[in-house]
Amino acid sequence: MESGDELRFDHGDRTPERLRGQLSRLVGMTAVQTRRAAGDALRAVGAHKDDFVVLAALAEFGPASQAALSDRTRIYKSDLVAVLNALARGGWIRRAPDPADGRRNVITITDDGERRLAELDRVLDDVNEHIMAPLGRDERAQLFALLRRVNDHLAGAPERA
């Protein structure tokens, strides 16, 4: 089955020394791997990464305008259009004009959408389990914490607790 060996960070004596110090490279290659793992699993059930993100936001915060959704999911409002089209086609959301504001649409998750979300949640749980398989409970928490500190810092965090 010889897999994505291309994305292995370290190939031992074949890997230039200087590259091993580049966190950017390591995290970049790992990102592609994890993205692919999640993407493949979701594609197997006919879903896309953003489907899960949008459904999760709707389930947790209730009906929302597309602008609000974009804000909560970091999906650009321009890209959101296609995602919502697909979700509506599947019957997982309803998109109706906001009677209170003619500019907005109100996006609502349907019962089928809740079920879909549960399904995708299961799929992604498996993916996460697979990704972090080699790590123990505390190590997973450590990895999350370390990455989040780097992420916060690069996002321009003024050292918030």
Place this chain on the structure above:
Amino acid sequence: MESGDELRFDHGDRTPERLRGQLSRLVGMTAVQTRRAAGDALRAVGAHKDDFVVLAALAEFGPASQAALSDRTRIYKSDLVAVLNALARGGWIRRAPDPADGRRNVITITDDGERRLAELDRVLDDVNEHIMAPLGRDERAQLFALLRRVNDHLAGAPERA
């Protein structure tokens, strides 16, 4: 200067709970951040990420064919062409046909190339320092180790020591 706040993994109460458990999302967003940090710094000196990678491989392993370079840098041979063109234009490498094998080119780093590599190395050292600024010495090592284990695992590692 309000920066790339879009790429912050956690926006507190505005972030759906389910998304916080997705390592794929966290590592993906952080990858974009670090890639951008490195890319910006390199662009400021007229360089590209792959320039550094290729020069490093040449400096550490000596002259090589493009196929060998592709193997060592995980840059696809198709993409390598443009990188080498740019490096040759800058006078940082020489590209000559291999007298022993009419199919191959022999890529050699020049003295200017060595200097260029040293420059890019300095630039990237600063970037890495900036990226990992919030982490202590041991934490940086931990982050590297954890990510490498995930990376190795996803690359299809058969539990190699």
Place this chain on the structure above:
DNA sequence: CCGCTTGTGTTAGGGACACTAACGATGTAT
């Protein structure tokens, strides 16, 4: 020597993702 297969460099292109620009329609403020 002659095909056959393999390796090499090159060109072209696809697909995913993050991101920007512009625009018509609609609200809001002055």
Place this chain on the structure above:
DNA sequence: ATACATCGTTAGTGTCCCTAACACAAGCGG
């Protein structure tokens, strides 16, 4: 009323990662 801001939408940019096809050269089996 006039100016400005917001919303959904369409279109397009740039960057990675990756595949396909091809001409050419090398090696190998007959």
